[in-house]
Amino acid sequence: MDLSIVVPLLNEEESIKELYTWIQRVVSPLNWSYEVIFVDDGSTDTSWQVIEAIKKESDQVKGIRFRRNYGKSAGLYVGFEAAQGDVVITMDADLQDSPDEIPELVRLVKEENYDIVSGWKKKRYDPIGKTLPSKLFNRTVRLVSGIKLHDFNCGLKAYKNAVIKNIEVYGEMHRYIPLIAKQAGFNRIGEKVVQHQERKYGVSKFGIERTIKGFLDLLSVTFISKFGKRPMHLFGALGTLMFTVGFLSSLWLGASKLWHVYHNVAARLITDSPYFYIALASMIIGTQLFLAGFLAELVSRNGHERNNYHVSERID
Ligand code: UDP
Ligand code: MG
Numbered sequence: 613m614d615l616s617i618v619v620p621l622l623n624e625e626e627s628i629k630e631l632y633t634w635i636q637r638v639v640s641p642l643n644w645s646y647e648v649i650f651v652d653d654g655s656t657d658t659s660w661q662v663i664e665a666i667k668k669e670s671d672q673v674k675g676i677r678f679r680r681n682y683g684k685s686a687g688l689y690v691g692f693e694a695a696q697g698d699v700v701i702t703m704d705a706d707l708q709d710s711p712d713e714i715p716e717l718v719r720l721v722k723e724e725n726y727d728i729v730s731g732w733k734k735k736r737y738d739p740i741g742k743t744l745p746s747k748l749f750n751r752t753v754r755l756v757s758g759i760k761l762h763d764f765n766c767g768l769k770a771y772k773n774a775v776i777k778n779i780e781v782y783g784e785m786h787r788y789i790p791l792i793a794k795q796a797g798f799n800r801i802g803e804k805v806v807q808h809q810e811r812k813y814g815v816s817k818f819g820i821e822r823t824i825k826g827f828l829d830l831l832s833v834t835f836i837s838k839f840g841k842r843p844m845h846l847f848g849a850l851g852t853l854m855f856t857v858g859f860l861s862s863l864w865l866g867a868s869k870l871w872h873v874y875h876n877v878a879a880r881l882i883t884d885s886p887y888f889y890i891a892l893a894s895m896i897i898g899t900q901l902f903l904a905g906f907l908a909e910l911v912s913r914n915g916h917e918r919n920n921y922h923v924s925e926r927i928d
Contacts, residue, residue, distance in 0.1 A: 613645045613646065613647060613696045613697045613698065614644035614645050614646055614697055614698055614699065614718075615639070615644050615645075615646040615647075615697040615698070615699050615700075615701065615714075615718060616646065616647050616648075616649060616694075616695035616696060616697030616699070616700045616701070617635060617639075617646065617647070617648045617649065617700075617701045617702075617703065617714070618649045618651065618688060618691035618692065618695055618700060618701070618702045618703075619631070619648065619649065619650050619651065619691075619702070619703055619704070619705045620651045620653055620684050620687030620688055620691060620702075620704075620705070621650060621651065621652060621653060621655065621659060621687070621704075621705035621706075622652075622653045622654065622655055622659075622681060622684075622687075622817050623655045623656060623657045623659060623814060623817070624655070624659055624705040624706055624813070624814055625655070625657045625658045625659045625662055625814075626812075626813035626814060627705055627706050627707045627812065627813050627814065628650065628659060628662045628663060628666070628705060629662055629665075629666065630707060631705055631707055631711070632648065632666050632670075632673070634707075634710075634711045635648060635711045635714070636670075636672075637711075638711045638712055638714055638715065639711075639714060639715075642715060644718075646672060646697065647672050647673070647674055647695075647696065647697065648672055648673050648674070649674045649675075649676065649691050649694055649695060650663045650666075650673065650674070650675045650676070650705070651675075651676045651677075651678070651687040651688075651690055651691045652675065652676065652677040652678065653678050653681055653682060653683065653684065653686065653687040654677075654678045654679065654680040654681035654682065660675070660677050663675040663677075674694060676690050676691065676694065678690075683783070683784060684784075684786050684817075685781045685782055685783060685784055685785050685786040686782070688702060688781050688786055688789075689780070689781050689782065692776040692777070692781070695773070695776060696773075697773065698722070698772070698773050699717075699718050699721045699722060699770055699771070699772065699773070700770070700771045700772075700773055700775075700776050701714060701717060701718070701768070701769070701770045701771075702767060702768065702771075703767055703768045704767035704768070706811050706812070706813070706814060707809060707811070707812045707813070708737075708767070708808060708809050708810070708811055709731065709766075709767055709768040709806065709808070709809075710768075710806065710807040710808075710809065712807065713768060713804070713806045713807065716804065717729050717731075717768075717769075717770035717804060718770060720770065720802060720804060721770045721771070721772055724802070725800060726770075726772075726800045726801070726802040727771070727772050727774075727775050727793065727798035727799065727800045727801060728769060728770070728771050728772075728775060728789075728790055728793055728798065728800070728801045728802070729769065729770045729801075729802045729803065729804050730761050730763065730764070730766055730769045730790055730801065730802070730803050730804075731763065731766035731767070731768035731769060731803075731804060731805075731806035732761070732762045732763040732766060732803050732804065732805050732806060733763055733766055733806060733808040734762070734763075734805045734806075735808060736808050737808055737809060737810040738808075738810075741820065742816075745820070745823045746763075746765065748823075749764070749765070749823060749826055749827070750762060750763060750764055750765075752827070752830065753787075753788070753791070753830060756830060756834055757788075757790070757791045757794065757834075759790050759791060759794060759801055760803075761790055761801065761803055762803065763803075764787055764788065764790060764791075765786075765787045765826075766806070768806055769789070771793075772798075774798075774924070775793050775796075775798050778793075778796050778798075778922050779792045779793050779796050780792075783829065783832075784822075784825055784826070784829055785829060785833065787826055787829065788829065788830065788833045791833055791834075792833065795833075795837040796922050797922050797924070840912065841912055841918065842909075842912075843905050843908030843909055843912060844905040844906065844908070844909045846905065847901050847902065847904050847905025847906075847908060848901075848902055848905040848906075850898075850901050850905075851897075851898045851899065851900070851901030851902030851903075851904075851905060852898065852902065853898070854894050854895075854897050854898030854901060855894070855895050855898025855899060855902065856898070857891075857894050857898075858890075858891045858892065858893070858894030858895030858896075858897075858898055859891075859895055861887060861890065861891035861894070862888070862891040862892070862895070865882055865885060865887060865888055865891065866882070869882055
């Protein structure tokens with residue numbers, strides 16, 4: 613199959629039919645074999661009935677329905693599992709992403725050999741409360757990830773099939789798919805400026821709390837990729853460092869006290885010195901960090917992913 617279009621949706625009953633007709637209008641003339649996978653993420657409106665109705669008229673449609681709402685990442689995950697196309701495109705169901713972009717996105721992946729092409733809503737039709745945090749967010753992710761994308765969170769993206777089969781999107785990690793893919797070894801990440809529309813029906817499904825969650829997730833993604841498989845290298849190093857500092861300081865405190873006593877110079881009690889408490893705290897924290905690293909090491913050693921490497925080719 614040439615193309616899979618994965619559309620995660622939550623309560624988008626007014627948009628689905630219109631979106632599907634538009635996709636058909638663009639893709640049908642190209643004579644590709646394709647499928648459109650609607651993932652209903654636990655909608656409480658008639659979204660699923662709309663999908664069923666479309667399925668009756670058209671063979672290219674697949675529907676997956678969650679019993680409850682799990683979040684966009686979960687929707688993408690099961691959509692990716694089902695996708696069979698050589699190129700996989702994701703788009704939002706709310707008509708904010710334009711299906712007109714599909715042919716060019718497919719061309720970039722197929723002919724220019726990109727692993728991922730991410731949409732860039734250069735001119736956005738969203739309220740300022742969304743665009744401003746988004747700018748800050750993108751700048752931070754660019755800095756941390758080293759991936760030069762302007763719009764990480766764009767719902768419209770195209771992937772090589774191998775990419776989506778080799779990454780796992782969970783929690784709210786859909787914002788970091790390019791980053792997760794890069795960590796899995798997919799380096800050709802491109803960008804295309806895409807048309808963006810104002811939301812025509814319904815309301816946005818994400819509030820301002822997405823910014824906070826987004827930043828926390830960024831910490832997790834980078835931490836897991838760097839130290840997920842060797843936590844001791846971080847915690848052990850920090851722990852050893854802190855313990856050593858604390859230990860040497862208390863050694864010095866004790867030695868200077870003894871020196872004072874030996875030479876009959878008046879000296880204050882060790883417990884009167886602030887350094888004593890700093891040294892003590894430092895040793896305790898150091899030990900704790902070391903233990904945390906040790907426990908994390910035990911946990912990751914039992915993880916089923918401990919030997920999960922991404923082999924791209926083999927010669928036998
Ligand atoms: N969505 C989803 N599950 C959720 C939240 C959102 O499948 O829990 C879908 C939603 O229906 C839409 C897409 O994800 O197709 C993007 O959501 P939205 O348009 O609300 O986000 P925004 O445009 O405000 O970033
Ligand atoms: Mg939207």
